[in-house]
Amino acid sequence: MQSTLTIGELAQMTGFTTHTLRVWEKRYGALDVLRLPSGHRRYPRSEVCRLRAVSQVLKQGHKPAKVSSSSLEELNQLLDVHPTQITASFLEQDFLEYLPEEPLTQEWLTATDYYDEVTLTKLLSREWRERGPLLFIEECLTPFLSAVGLRWEKGELAISQEHFASDCVNDFLSSKWRELNKENKGQPIILTTLPGEPHRCGLLMCAVVSAFAGKRVISLGVNTPTKEIVNTVKRSQAVALGISISSHYPKDRSLQFLTALMEDLPPTTKLVVGGEGKPVLPENIFTFNNWGNYFLWIKNL
Structure with a gap:
């Protein structure tokens, strides 16, 4: 069994998105990171258990800034006081409201603001090529759609712009799954x-x-x-x-x-x-x- 994990593997084993983990690492120094000679990041397998405990503690109302870098011992102490079980969907839904818009998401939102289908499609295609289908959806599309929804709820995005973004994304995904399915x-x-x-x-x-x-x-x-x-x-x-x-x-x-x-x-x-x-x-x-x-x-x- 390998002792280190990629961020994608860590995300799959803990229920967090790679987007969330990267933000925590950058903002809170929350992850124990190992650097390979190539410069790539790897994460100790021990982080899986700790992050699963973090997900339970967040359900109790604790903020990511306070607990995302806590040790497993500290997290277990909190859980002993308020034991609970939660799903990763609650965690991601709750935390995404506090995430800043990433530069990539902002690029896509700008194209949406101007109803620029050519640019938005090019941006979608670029990230699809670079990341592959699964990471494209997890790291790019999910944060973008969350940002579109939040901006629409706040009145910062017109209904027509939300419909435009949805239509572009739907057309893009329709062509891609059929291509993969052949x-x-x-x-x-x-x-x-x-x-x-x-x-x-x-x-x-x-x-x-x-x-x-x-x-x-x-x-x-x-x-x-x-x-x-x-x-x-x-x-x-x-x-x-x-x-x-x-x-x-x-x-x-x-x-x-x-x-x-x-x-x-x-x-x-x-x-x-x-x-x-x-x-x-x-x-x-x-x-x-x-x-x-x-x-x-x-x-x-």
């Missing part, structure tokens, strides 16, 4: 959204990661009736069904549809649910809080 074979994974769910971006990101993991993707688009979902799963003998749920979708309604789907799906088909709007689900339904976890799950399915 050579994939075997039992497919079906991807869609529930009835009444119009948001596509999470679905498209899932298609990219699934195709990148080597799975044959069949996308049904958005707003698919549950009867059609089940019929397609059976006809295609799908190994898995992936459902994307946005934060705007009512949780009681999603739970109702997902429960019905589980009853009608073949026993050999796995159900996986992602997105900010996913409800609390039974253990036999796989849910994920970051794309690294999903990539590992679907690749090994």
